[in-house]
Amino acid sequence: MLWDDPELEVVELTSSRRALALAFGRRGSLSDRLRDGLDQARFDLLEVDDLQACLDNIAARKPDVLLHDLVVSNAISDFREQVDRSRATETLPVLPIMSRGEACPNALSLTPASNDGEIFLKLRALLRRERPSALSGRRESGCFQLDESGFKMHFQDLSAELSKTELCVLGPFFDLKTSRIDRQSLESLAFANNGWRTGSRSIDFHVIRMRKRVKAQIGIDPLCAIRGFGYALADG
Structure with missing residues (x-):
């Protein structure tokens, strides 16, 4: 996957707006890497280790994203149902955290082998899929600009209206300095798909459209397509 590359570099955000991340899990279980990644993605962090405190803060603070330790939340049979009943907003993006065990494409890995850029990329991809209004400002790469909350892509004095699916496909390219993404990683970021099969070309259908x-x-x-790999943002 893209974030397995230790040389991965992401593009710093320039917007001054900060979002709120609520983290539910064992006290002290969050690594400095996660805190740094959240700060890089312009998130303030609120940690709770009690389920009721988590639910109360969901209702009162209206966080932009909920992070939860899978070890803790899996022990609560109706965790997601309680979260859904407590939220005061139309949507609440939820991202599980894994600190051990096998990697899961849809979870945020905090194992020693994980890459810092994974936190940044997966958080921003999650917001595009579930709460793009939380993304402010324009992202620039080469000759293109991407207005994520406005669902528009700009080139010179022209602009293209984007659907949410198209935004989810294009967005990750503006988060990377290389602007090159393999098919499997792009599908995971755009659609949170963990059923990737070797040789799959399902992402190609959405990219072509x-x-x-x-x-x-x-x-x-x-x-532009990169044969045998994936796609890159065009030079213009």
Whole structure:
């Protein structure tokens, strides 16, 4: 996966807006790496180790994302149902944390082998999928600009309207300095898919549709295919 690369570099956020992450788990179980990753993604962190405190803060503080330790939450049979009943907002993005055991594409890994960039990429991908309004400002890469909360991609004085699916496909390219993503990682970030099969081309269908629609609006294809690997943001 993309975040298995120890040389992975993400693009720093320039927006001054900070979001709120509520973390539920054992006290002191969150690593400095997670705290640094949350800060890099412009999140303030509130930690709780009691279920009722977690539910009360969901209702009162209206966090932008809920992180939960799988070891703790799996011991509560109706954890997600209680979370859903407590939220005061239409959606509440939820991201599980794994501190040991086998890696899970949909969870945030805090094992010694995990990459710091994984926190940044998965948090931003989750918000695009479930709460894009929490993403403010424009992201720039080469000749393109991406307005995530406005669902628009800009090229020179032209702009393309994006669907949420198209935003989820394009967004990760603006988070990376290399702007190159393999198919498996792109599908995981865009759709939180953990059923990837070797040789799968399901992501290609969505990419092809997005490229066609965006090119029709701004006159340029935003992505280029890399044979046997995935895609890269076009040079323009």
